[in-house]
Amino acid sequence: MGATPLAAFLSLALPADMLTTAQGRRWVERFFTGLRALAHRHKVPLAGGDTSESPRETRDANGLILADIVLIGLVPTGKALRRSKARPGDAIYVTGHLGGSAAELAKLLKQQKPAQTKSTRDHPHLYPEPRIAQGRALLTRNLATACIDISDGLSTDLAHICRASGTHAEIDQSALPIHPQARKLTPEAALHAALHGGEDYELLFTAPATTRIPKSIARVPITRIGRLTPKRPATPLLTLITPNSARTPLKPSGWQHFTPPGRQNR
Template identity: 60%
Template sequence: MTYDAHSRPPKKTIGELLFIERIRTRASASFSSAVRLGIGDDCAILKPIPGHELLVTTDFSLEGRHFRRDWHSAASAGHRTIARGLSDLAAMGAKPLAAFLSLALPRSAARNTRWLDGFLDGLLSLANTHSVPLAGGDTSESPSDQILADIVLIGSAPAGRALRRSTARAGDLLYCTGSLGGAAAELAALAASPRRFRSADSSGDHPHLFPQPRLAAGAALLRRRLASSCIDLSDGLSTDLTHICKESKVAAEIDAVALPIHPLAQLLGPDHALHAALHGGEDYELLFTARPTAKLPRALGGVRITKIGRILTARKPRPQITLIDRQGHRSALAPHGWEYFT
């Protein structure tokens, strides 16, 4: 089913209508007081919390770029699709209110509903964990052989209080939640042997296949006014710290010895482990700064907090980011962002 300049936009096929009904039945299990009206009318109706602002984030999950059907189970693809948006809300300290999913399935995947059901299993399971209703969306037949998903997350934060990446100041200390490099290490293992991961599910520690967005930690940072700036580690520490430095017009230093390396990354040996921690993407931990006088607990929202460096004045010829290695040598650290599968 296609359309061009000479034809009208296609009507929904019976298959697409069935999908919508299927998604609606599955989604109605979730509930939120912020959603007055969910799937079933022309629009959803949300009720903002008085004194709060709305936060909106949108993310593509494209087959071949963000997941592969021969590597990722449908549940992993669904989990990862919503995890990315939830992590963006976590980075700003927001409470998620509702999710909206647009999904295009190729005819081959549309013939049976097994992939869709697995995808919804993964997506709705993480949504339910964080009490986020799927309040709407759209389905269509994909014009290619690829599955295309797009998700919109709506969140809420007290007016003027959302955490930002532009508010770090020289003298602040630099922290991260959880551990780093695990997603890159698991992705490398997955690429080498996809069959080993067929039965992986969200109950195990699978930093690449089933990342856990740090919503409780982000909410605690906002509520307790602990963070001076915050971002989520989606592209890798070197790249995401560069975002903080650019937006805040500061420089930063990282202590290599302080970095909390994920056990899966430690298996790679020290050099590769450090590389995965600095440049591996998709850990979905939070990277944040705090005033030197702030009293940080050892854990927030059930996740460990580690001090990994400090914020400095941006001043030529000082590099934007300096890495201090085990021997105390300083070198400039260039951002090496996340590279996708293609």
């Protein structure tokens, strides 16, 4: 939303016996090492939270680990980047690349051993990068009319903007910046990952078509992928324009909150 990070709060629930084993203690140490490293990079103190014992399910002898993180930021009154300020005619943009997290997760689920990787842009699922500088630039330079991060999938999160702003949208398939991880998949799977995969945590934002949007912000590329259109009866909320100029309805098929896992659209 364009805010300057202020503080983080962590609520962590662990199995009762986790800290009594060397393996359990190593997991906790590695968890906090990663958390502190990212917090230090963005000057965000861990200001508080809570710890408790997690429930143990009979089918999982190792118990459950539950982590809930709340982040607080500061933004001038009335200036926060919201979902509801987009207008018909606005262009649609994304930061970075799409589909990498879903593609990497699919690969990890097929592996027998945990992945051993370093924090690089080539591993968006294991090491997502918060687009703090990019969000701040969109706000301070008055570039964006609406903004959301792509956590549930491009199709679902763009639908959130459209519903909040009272618009429809068209996406140019050939313009989608597909992540190299996703390009290793079949073309159909790569497109599905880019449109619906989610957890890319890139910024999806809109801006007036006449606004000059830079090609990159803080070394992260910006790509124009479509436009908003007026809301009209009997027309789809989202339309995908294929490389041969065909127009097909695009159903929001990313993560649906409060929907049972077996009934998700993915």
